[in-house]
Every structure is written in structure tokens, then in C-alpha cells.
């Protein structure tokens with residue numbers, strides 16, 4: 001019998017992580033199982049760790065089915081899909097991958113903002129489809145020097161704000177509390193922030209407390225010159241209200257990396273010219289994904305060797 005610890009993986013990681021995990025652990029690959037319930041039942045007493053991804057998480061129901069579970073290691077910073085309360089009460093440790101992905105997610109926020117404002121995808125099509133030879137591209141919207149609102153001033157929010165400041169934008173932010181260490185204007189009312197801002201960049205953590213926080217009132221306050229960017233979780237934005245606002249041109253546009261229903265996103269978004277979409281890929285660079293995978297593996301190794309966890313979730 002193998003003495004390697006058993007790990008339940010909820011979704012795949014890149015090959016370089018899989019190779020290492022397969023060498024060190026007995027890995028049960030849930031996404032490959034034809035009968036997932038059976039796989040869990042068969043190995044319920046052996047599984048000591050879950051390796052998951054931000055958007056896949058781990059529910060209390062799943063944890064309850066695994067009596068030997070000791071640790072959940074999450075490939076992603078967002079732990080909103082993991083039932084942290086259940087984990088804590090039952091002594092199950094949780095780790096995530098903060099910091100290593102901050103820069104890439106912030107870069108994507110700026111990329112989406114530029115893509116929407118400067119209509120980069122449309123301009124690309126304009127050239128490829130030969131329309132340039134028949135006339136000039138219609139004018140677009142400037143980003144530099146505008147007023148920008150960051151919704152959620154955590155690690156990613158601060159990195160987005162720094163980038164916006166480099167674009168000479170006037171940066172204000174909404175959060176539960178002022179960040180005394182940062183030079184940006186704190187606006188404790190999200191509707192007021194949206195009213196002041198031409199660009200609203202959402203970087204909040206997901207979960208119940210932020211669910212639908214960017215609602216119809218916020219979008220209305222952002223107004224017809226406003227652009228919304230979301231690199232957090234789809235849940236933070238009321239997607240029904242957003243689609244309505246985009247269809248009615250009640251806001252200028254949106255750059256979206258995250259959605260309510262991934263990967264089967266609301267089809268009404270697809271024909272809209274004022275939206276740029278991404279497949280939840282803000283952290284999806286080779287460099288960052290290598291660092292994320294290493295953190296997941298190092299946290300598991302630390303746990304099983306009795307060392308301190310590297311990035312435990314509080």
C-alpha cells in the first residue's frame with residue numbers, strides 16, 4: 001500500500017504541477033471521473049488534502065464527506081467558493097496564492113480598460129476586415145487623466161490604483177475603511193464613487209458581503225460616459241442590471257474577466273459591441289501560474305512535513 005498522502009483535485013493544473021503532484025501524492029482527479037460521487041465515496045477515508053482552484057472552491061458538503069481531510073490548498077487568491085467557516089470549525093487548514101498574481105490581475109484591469117475605451121478589439125477587426133482602406137476608424141475615448149474609481153482597495157486594488165496614477169488618472173476608491181497608507185481619495189459610498197468616476201474598476205473579494213454590490217444604482221451613477229471593468233468575481237456585479245445598462249447604452253462599456261456563470265456566460269453579452277470579454281484569465285500568464293502552482297505545492301508539502309504553512313488563509 002502506498003504511504004503517499006491522498007489528495008483530491010477538483011480541477012486540473014498545468015502539466016508542470018500535475019507531474020510534481022502525481023510524484024508526491026496519490027492524486028484523485030475529480031474532473032476526470034465519470035462518476036464523481038463514487039470516486040469520493042471510494043476514497044473518503046484516505047483523502048487528507050483537497051487541491052482546488054479559486055473559481056471551483058470546496059463546499060461544506062464536500063468537506064463533510066471527507067472525514068480525514070486536513071487541508072485545502074487553493075490555486076487562486078479568492079477563497080469565496082470555499083466554505084471557510086466550515087473549514088475553521090472543523091480544523092481544516094486552508095491556503096491560497098496571494099501576492100504572486102497581483103500584478104497580472106492589475107495589468108489585465110488596465111488592459112481591459114484600454115481595450116474598451118480605445119476600442120482595441122474593434123480597431124483590430126477594422127484593419128483585418130479591410131475597412132481602413134475605405135476610411136478612418138471612428139474616434140474613441142481617452143484614458144489618461146480621467147477620474148477613476150477602484151472598488152475594493154486590497155492588494156489588487158492598490159496595484160490597479162498605482163497603474164491608474166501612472167496614467168495621470170485621479171484615483172478614488174470604495175472599501176469598508178480608509179487605507180491611511182495610500183494617497184488616493186476614500187469614498188465610503190459606492191454610488192457616490194460611481195458618480196465621480198468615469199472608470200469603475202472592481203477588484204473586491206467575492207462572497208456574500210459583496211454579492212451584487214455593483215447594482216443598477218451604481219451603474220446609473222456611472223452613467224453614459226462611464227466604463228466598468230471587473231477582474232474580481234462575477235458575483236460582485238448584478239449581471240442582469242449590467243446587461244440592461246449595456247444594451248441601453250446607459251454606460252459606455254464594460255471590460256469583463258469574470259461572470260455569473262463561467263464558462264457558459266450569458267449569451268446576451270456576446271453581440272454587444274461595447275463589451276470586451278476575457279475567459280477569467282487575469283492571472284493566466286505562464287509566469288504567474290508557475291508561481292501559483294508552486295505555492296499550492298509548497299503549502300501542501302509544508303503541511304505534510306509539519307512545517308509552517310506559507311500562505312495560510314486567516
Ligand code: 8YV
Pocket residue numbers: 053054055075076077078079101280281282283284
Ligand atoms: C484564477 C482566481 O483564475 O485568484 C483567483 O481567485 O480566480 C484566479 O487567479 C483561478 O483560481 C485559476 O483557476
